[in-house]
Amino acid sequence: MTRWPGLRRVFRLGRAADVEREVEEELQLHLDLAAADLVARGLAPSDARREAERRFGDVASARRRLVAIGRDRTRMERRADWWGALRQDLGYAARGLRLRPGFALAVVLTLGLGIGANATMFGIVDRLLLRPPAYLAHPERVNRVWFIRNFDGKPFPNVNTSYRRYLDVRKMTASFDVVAVFLDPSLAVGSGAAAQEEHVLGVSASYWRLFDMRPELGRFFTEDEDREPTGTTVAVLGYDYWRTRYGARRDVLGSALRVGERDYTVIGVAPPGFMGTAMGAAALILPITATVAETGTPPQRLRTYSWQWPQVFVRRREGVSVAAATADLTLMYERSYAQQVAENPHSLPLALARPRAVAAPVLRDRGPGGSDESKVAVWLVGVAAIVLIIACANVGNLLLARAFGRRREIAVRLALGISRTRLLVQLLTESVLLAALGGAAGLLVAQWGGGILRTALLPDVDWASVISDPRVLAFGAVVALAAGLLAGLAPALHAGRSDVAPALRAGVREGTYYRSRLRAALLVAQGALSVVLLVGAGLFVKSFNKVRAVRLGFDANRLLWVSPVMRGVELPPGDSVALRDRLAARALTVPGVTRSARGITVPFYTQWNFNIVVPGLDTAYLNHLGTMQLQAVSAGYFETMGTRVLRGRPLLEADRAGAAPVVVVSQELARALWKTADPIGRCLKIGADTAPCRTVVGVTEGIKMQDFRDSEDPGLSYYLPLAQWRPGFGGVFVRTRGEAGALADPVRRALQQEMPGAAYVTVRPLADIVGENMQQWDLGATMFTVFGVLALVVAAVGLYSVTAYGVAQRTHELGVRVALGAERRDLVRLVLGEGLRLSAAALGLGLAAALVAGRYVAPLLFQTSPRDPLVLGAVAALLFLTSVAASALPALRASRVDPNRALRDE
């Protein structure tokens, strides 16, 4: 096959027709020669022909056989040629890169960071917004139901609704063949020392019908096992839980497992990778009616509209459109809400609430109330794409610079007869090879760097490893290929156009300095995009700092929240008060703890909203004020939390049961209720008009209970003495001298000793709870900063390499300038000036783009204008300094040009 490669190519049997013609020609020649030989031996020409054919055998079948073999051979040859050319190109490209390891490394790193950033962001967005849950049957017909109500004229979408509402959806709609309900609490699973909080799914039996799957083992539960009031105690194990806790033992069916307060029988194991509609794998899947019982919720609350926790999923009947389903759901919600108002007159009237329900995509973040994290993530996808474009522009620039250096080589090859197409393919092969290496580096970046990032920022999601996620791998490969082609495009086109003669003639000096407008444009684009990213980084960093500086009304960093979990240990009411008091007292014995107090709600974690009645104010006015937060506390609560008491007195030991009913209100609530009048001594009733008057004895500063923004959380709180409200409820706040996180474990160990039987305490630093709610800004600040700095570094490297290359090319010209009397200073100014001109253009373009983009990012910021002059100024200064630094070295080199050597180098 390698013997006459040139000749083989000349006689390339390309088309099927050629193969047939050649076979025919060969056979005819054979028969003619044979017949001629026979005639020479004396046969008559007609007999000779017949004899020749007889000797040949079956001519027709031979012809068919030969054509088949010929075609097969052509195919193989063509493939071999293709591979041969590719191998040749790859070998050529690899040799070229080995000769310039620094160049190759710079390119691979640049692309690797760009591709890695994109693979990471794709992985995140894929999970949040793109990939349907595993095993979901007919995903195009499955919807998550959002319930939207107006409050104060603004719509509030909610996925969480009541079990009662789920029953209404089943009863009052006709568009669906599956209506399912879903709840994912954390419950104590196991008994004794093995007891641990686990992620549990509580679902209706109909939920299984949303999925197309068989249990790994055993069976799923049925409608009969999911009946009110408290269901049947059967459990399906999650696959991973079964593997890690039971060693994948198949005799697990029928065994007992303690969940919450009851023993459950294991009836099945879910298939691998099943997460339901949650973002993480659950340890167990239980009937929802049973699950609700384990959360400590009284079963009669399933029959109320006020217990809002479960989420509803539906599958539309075939042929039912999303719009029709939404209309059906809205009709249902209106009827259901009317019923709710009838049962609870305190509910917002139907006309004001304007209830409507939406059949939204299954993935929560694609619904009407998608999380801000996912909105930031979508922004970050754009950011990652920009980083990649910058990386491509930079690599394109490096390749272009390299192509200039190789002009002579290319010209020689063109002169020797290589076709321009072949040359283009070779150059593109080189950039695609680089991109492939970059892609591999990128996946490593995504695997290690991205892994840390993803778990740090979205810890509740079970992330598959990048390397084992085929969707991310495929995405990385496509991006790498596209990046390679994109980066290789400019140099390849340029090379394709280059003229042979001038390049050959120009000699050693590589011609005159060639100012490429294309390269300048690429540099400006890189700089401008970096500016956009840096502005984004600045805005998010500022927002994050602002959020952290918000006066919460309590010292989150120095507080622990201790919550007792009773697990079915029944205590008489008096004992459960005593237990909590003991916990509060015991906490004080731990070194580093300065104060402790009891409370029943926790900022950013649990809220208790109760209607209040104020003599002289009508209900509609009170409703319009916004959510009012109830807190019931023991004496010393305000000192423990660090909440300032502004007027009057705090709640004291003396405010015990039977004493005069009192209340403390926040300054904001006082102002809303009584305007400028003195609130002390006023009357406030909790629940209904029939409740006794509570006298306001103190006013505190407002605290943030659920949102950092004043507009979302006006700080309307009131405080009751625990002894007068729900004395056996809640947990303990513990104040520490230093950072609270370090004391979480010692406090837990000390308090655990007070817990009877299987009951235990959970201890969480309040800073963690609050921090989760800052994630949106944290995410934005971290990612924009990382990407922005990345982009700036890449752009700086680009500017440096292009300037340095320009100086090297102009050595001769600079030498002439020096010989003609130019000062060193002039040369430095010449080179620096060019870099700065490019940066100025980049800055102008970038700031303009950032101002336009700012309008869209504004809703994600916190008390920060997208045109913040400080941020814009800082970015401008940073870009200026960077471009000076990047051109300084080449400028110095230019100033040291020796005119003698430069001119001698002819």
Place this chain on the structure above:
Amino acid sequence: MAADLELLQGTLDLMVLKALTWGPMHGYAVARWVRETTDDDLRIEEGALYTSLHRMERRGWVAAEWGLSDNNRRAKFYQLTAAGRRELRAQSTAFSRYATALFKVLQTA
């Protein structure tokens, strides 16, 4: 004829390769060489020779090139490749060993 063919199937390639050691030739020349060398005793069906030639071309044992025959007609000339030479050496060694062994058996009878 059919029995003869079966006997020959495995050795046809060997004969064609051997023929080509004399230099490049077209299909008819190979057929004629085989017929003359065997005194036409084997009565090989010439179509089978072409199948063998084309198959070996596909496997890279022979290479083909179009040229002019003695009487100035376009003809497809075949030539041994390095792989073909190796194959010929290997096959003829194996065949001689096989034939010697077979003779030994036949002579003892």
